[in-house]
Amino acid sequence: ELVMTQSPATLSVSPGERVTLSCRASQSVSSYLAWYQQKPGQAPRLLIYGASTRATGIPARFSGSGSGTEFTLTITSLQSEDFVVYYCQQYNNWPYTFGQGTKLEIQ
Amino acid sequence: QVQLQESGPGLVKPSGTLSLTCALSGGSISSSDWWSWVRQAPGKGLEWIGEIFYSGSTNYNPSLKSRVIISVDGSRNQFSLKLTSVTAADTAVYYCARMHNSDWGTVGMDVWGQGTTVTVSS
Numbered sequence: 001e002l003v004m005t006q007s008p009a010t011l012s013v014s015p016g017e018r019v020t021l022s023c024r025a026s027q028s029v030s031s032y033l034a035w036y037q038q039k040p041g042q043a044p045r046l047l048i049y050g051a052s053t054r055a056t057g058i059p060a061r062f063s064g065s066g067s068g069t070e071f072t073l074t075i076t077s078l079q080s081e082d083f084v085v086y087y088c089q090q091y092n093n094w095p096y097t098f099g100q101g102t103k104l105e106i107q
Numbered sequence: 108q109v110q111l112q113e114s115g116p117g118l119v120k121p122s123g124t125l126s127l128t129c130a131l132s133g134g135s136i137s138s139s140d141w142w143s144w145v146r147q148a149p150g151k152g153l154e155w156i157g158e159i160f161y162s163g164s165t166n167y168n169p170s171l172k173s174r175v176i177i178s179v180d181g182s183r184n185q186f187s188l189k190l191t192s193v194t195a196a197d198t199a200v201y202y203c204a205r206m207h208n209s210d211w212g213t214v215g216m217d218v219w220g221q222g223t224t225v226t227v228s229s
Contacts, residue, residue, distance in 0.1 A: 001169070034215035036153075043202055043222050044145075044153065049215035056217070087153055091206070091213060095168040096143075096155040 002026055004088055006099035012107040015078050021102045023071040023088035032092035035064055035073045038101075039084045047086075048073065078104070109134040111203050111220035119197075119227050125190040129203030129220055136184050137161040141206040143216060144177060144188045146199040154199075158206060159186055193227045200224050 003026040013019045023033070031051040036044035046055040048064035051071055061076045075082055083106050088099040115127035129142070136142065144156040157167035159177045167175050171190070179186040190197060200222040207214040 032213065036216070043204075043219035044216070045219075046215050046217045049217075050212065055215070089153070089155075089215070091215065094166045095157075095170070098153040098155065100152045 001095060002029065002090055002093050002097050004090055004097050004099040006086075006088055006102045008102060009100070010103045010105055012105045013078060014107045015080060017078050018074065018076045019078060019104065021073040021075075021086055023066075023073070023099050025069045025071075025090055028068045029090040029092035031067050032090060033064075033066065033071050034089045034091065035062075036087045036089065037082075037084060038087065039081075044087060075104075080106075109205060109218045111205065111218055113201060113203050113220045113223040115223060115225070117224055117226060119193055119225060120229055121194055121227055123193055123227075125188070125193050125197060125201075125225055125227075127188045127201055127203075127223060127225070128185055129187070130183075130185045132184075136179060136186065137181050139208045141166075141208070142177075142179065142186045143204045143206050145202045145204055145216070146197075147202070147222075148196075148199045151199075156188065156190075156201075195227050198225065198227045 005024045007022045033051040035048040038044045052064045083104045085101045110132045112130045141158045143158040174191045176189040202222045203220045204216040205218040207217045
């Protein structure tokens with residue numbers, strides 16, 4: 001099974017700052033990498049697919065990059081509603097696998 | 108727009124069978140998309156269970172494959188999950204989701220149901 005590793009598990013930052021979340025795959029997933037945001041009590045929301053394409057309606061402050069095994073999600077000008085959990089997911093190989101998540105905390 | 112809604116019992120006895128249905132509205136299940144089930148144990152991350160195409164083709168997570176059946180009912184525009192021999196470890200929020208395939212490739216899981224909590228307990 002392809003393992004997705006996110007780092008760090010928790011990130012403390014201040015509103016208005018820029019933050020970069022990392023996701024590493026145990027083997028290449030090409031660009032078949034998605035990022036999801038999950039707020040408490042809600043279903044995940046697709047932010048980025050194809051490693052770098054923003055999903056419909058996602059603000060430009062969210063951007064993704066990377067290919068192969070190393071990926072990043074960057075959020076600029078953090079807003080209060082951004083302090084939640086983010087997951088990466090590979091869909092290059094079955095079974096599709098998610099990272100364990102990174103939680104953004106207000107510093 | 109496409110919406111998904113899970114339904115099914117919220118409580119299942121150990122060794123029993125968990126059965127959930129996901130109803131699709133605002134679109135057709137007979138599209139180029141795949142239809143997935145994902146679960147999330149309390150306080151944990153996301154686990155992909157499996158997916159189905161409208162033709163009935165399926166892909167399952169090997170960790171659950173021996174206990175999972177995903178089926179589709181095109182006439183009712185819905186798909187279903189059955190998980191047998193459940194234990195407390197199967198207690199989770201279960202989500203259905205669409206893995207969207209656009210003209211230019213796979214988009215990811217862009218539509219999700221609200222999720223339904225299933226507790227395995229006697």
